[in-house]
Amino acid sequence: xxxxxxxxxxxxxxxxxxxxxxxxxxxxxxxxxxxxxxxxxxxxxxxxxxxxxxxxxxxxxxxxxxxxxxxxxxxxxxxxxxxxxxxxxxxxx
Numbered sequence: 001x002x003x004x005x006x007x008x009x010x011x012x013x014x015x016x017x018x019x020x021x022x023x024x025x026x027x028x029x030x031x032x033x034x035x036x037x038x039x040x041x042x043x044x045x046x047x048x049x050x051x052x053x054x055x056x057x058x059x060x061x062x063x064x065x066x067x068x069x070x071x072x073x074x075x076x077x078x079x080x081x082x083x084x085x086x087x088x089x090x091x092x093x
């Protein structure tokens with residue numbers, strides 16, 4: 001089990017990025033959350049196995065059809081938080 005902190009920059013708000021990422025994460029067994037940031041980016045904390053996390057990262061490079069991803073920043077190795085599911089958040093907990 002690993003923990004990734006991922007920031008996705010570009011046209012990633014208002015294009016269903018959070019909802020489609022949740023669907024992908026659920027399929028891959030990834031736990032964590034995704035939230036819009038004030039600067040227009042999307043922030044993800046994700047936990048899972050190597051295959052699932054790498055697959056999620058690949059998805060983030062493309063995003064849904066209307067997204068225009070400019071940059072994906074991934075910080076690997078954060079502290080395991082033991083999420084129980086993958087949530088789309090409106091505000092930070």
